[in-house]
Amino acid sequence: MEKKFITNHDFQTLIISILISYVGDTLFDLFIVWKVTFESDSIMNAAYMIGGSLAFRGILALVVGIMIDRFDKKKLMIAANSVSGVIIFLFWCFYGFAIQHISLCIFFILLNDICNTVFASAYTTYAAERFEKTIFIKFQSTVTMFARTIYIVGSAVTGWMITWFSGSGMFLIDTASFFTCAFLISRLCDPDRHAERSSNSKALMISFIKDIKISYRSIFQSSLIRSMVIIMFLLNLAYGFVPNILPIMFSVQSESSITLGLIKSMMAVGEIIGLIIVNQFGHYVSRLFKLAMLVCGACMLCIPISSLFLVGFIFLIYGMFDSLTQPLFSYVITTIDADNRGKILGGIDTLILMSPSIGIAIGTHFLTMSDTNGFLYLSGIFFTALLFLLLNKNLNHIRLMENADRK
Numbered sequence: 001m002e003k004k005f006i007t008n009h010d011f012q013t014l015i016i017s018i019l020i021s022y023v024g025d026t027l028f029d030l031f032i033v034w035k036v037t038f039e040s041d042s043i044m045n046a047a048y049m050i051g052g053s054l055a056f057r058g059i060l061a062l063v064v065g066i067m068i069d070r071f072d073k074k075k076l077m078i079a080a081n082s083v084s085g086v087i088i089f090l091f092w093c094f095y096g097f098a099i100q101h102i103s104l105c106i107f108f109i110l111l112n113d114i115c116n117t118v119f120a121s122a123y124t125t126y127a128a129e130r131f132e133k134t135i136f137i138k139f140q141s142t143v144t145m146f147a148r149t150i151y152i153v154g155s156a157v158t159g160w161m162i163t164w165f166s167g168s169g170m171f172l173i174d175t176a177s178f179f180t181c182a183f184l185i186s187r188l189c190d191p192d193r194h195a196e197r198s199s200n201s202k203a204l205m206i207s208f209i210k211d212i213k214i215s216y217r218s219i220f221q222s223s224l225i226r227s228m229v230i231i232m233f234l235l236n237l238a239y240g241f242v243p244n245i246l247p248i249m250f251s252v253q254s255e256s257s258i259t260l261g262l263i264k265s266m267m268a269v270g271e272i273i274g275l276i277i278v279n280q281f282g283h284y285v286s287r288l289f290k291l292a293m294l295v296c297g298a299c300m301l302c303i304p305i306s307s308l309f310l311v312g313f314i315f316l317i318y319g320m321f322d323s324l325t326q327p328l329f330s331y332v333i334t335t336i337d338a339d340n341r342g343k344i345l346g347g348i349d350t351l352i353l354m355s356p357s358i359g360i361a362i363g364t365h366f367l368t369m370s371d372t373n374g375f376l377y378l379s380g381i382f383f384t385a386l387l388f389l390l391l392n393k394n395l396n397h398i399r400l401m402e403n404a405d406r407k
Contacts, residue, residue, distance in 0.1 A: 073126035081182035241364075294386060
């Protein structure tokens with residue numbers, strides 16, 4: 001009965017609450033970035049907001065990854081979404097003033113990032129503890145599939161909503177989504193077991209420092225993990241810029257928020273197509289990565305000489321081949337010590353999430369000089385990553401056994 005109850009109640013309730021939260025995040029991110037950039041007529045403001053958000057999430061990743069097991073996951077999820085609702089409501093109250101002061105916008109965005117990071121870690125660990133292994137795998141795949149669908153539809157719909165809805169209407173929908181999510185999570189069953197917590201603050205700090213040491217010692221001692229971190233740091237110079245800044249740039253140039261939603265939707269559709277390819281040919285780990293770098297670099301060279309109609313198609317191709325990099329990163333993750341995987345992944349995230357902010361700053365600087373310089377910079381990142389892989393003995397010839405991969 002307990003297994004059936006979890007499957008029918010907790011499984012469905014948790015998925016619905018997560019997807020509602022995704023709806024709120026999609027609306028909030030696209031609406032705020034578009035409004036601030038369009039009204040200030042400065043692409044740099046988008047760079048400041050997105051770059052600051054990505055860097056902050058990188059700093060949070062390790063801390064949240066280590067500390068999440070010390071607290072009740074259900075209470076953390078409720079608190080994270082409730083606080084997000086309050087943050088969006090306060091943003092709504094100060095919207096007229098904040099839209100003229102980029103630093104206040106960044107402040108509200110960073111506060112919301114804390115809640116998002118805590119919620120994501122909490123629901124993942126809650127599900128892993130609460131569901132059987134097969135149910136958890138189904139949970140992860142279901143969330144991913146619906147999340148990408150929400151992003152595709154949400155990106156397109158948000159473009160229309162920005163045009164026809166008032167700012168108050170957008171904030172109201174966004175605020176309601178987070179409080180609805182918190183209410184649904186409150187209906188979940190409480191875990192049977194709670195993590196033991198130490199009341200000794202000194203012991204907690206010693207344990208925290210020990211976990212950090214374990215994380216970074218493992219990263220720097222493994223040549224395979226070290227190579228992945230280097231190549232991910234390099235690629236994130238583009239990964240922060242391409243999906244976040246380029247759609248904003250084209251939408252501002254066309255003076256239409258619909259362009260923003262269209263480009264983001266095309267990339268997301270391409271990603272889904274790419275994931276289908278990965279399911280069939282994912283065992284060709286290194287070959288897929290090399291092909292992805294070659295095509296993504298070529299896409300960046302083609303964009304400045306293409307019409308706006310073709311730009312949308314190029315972003316679809318970019319999203320499709322960008323997804324082909326997933327097997328390499330997944331392969332490296334499977335080689336990490338299972339007992340310390342959470343800590344190590346948190347450390348990796350902290351290192352590589354510093355890169356997007358740097359890439360956004362450099363890329364925006366080049367684009368303000370000329371479009372040609374900006375896209376040469378982006379294509380250079382992908383071609384450099386391809387060269388790095390070709391010269392790296394740890395990453396260049398990875399191929400899994402096909403039969404084992406499909407078990």
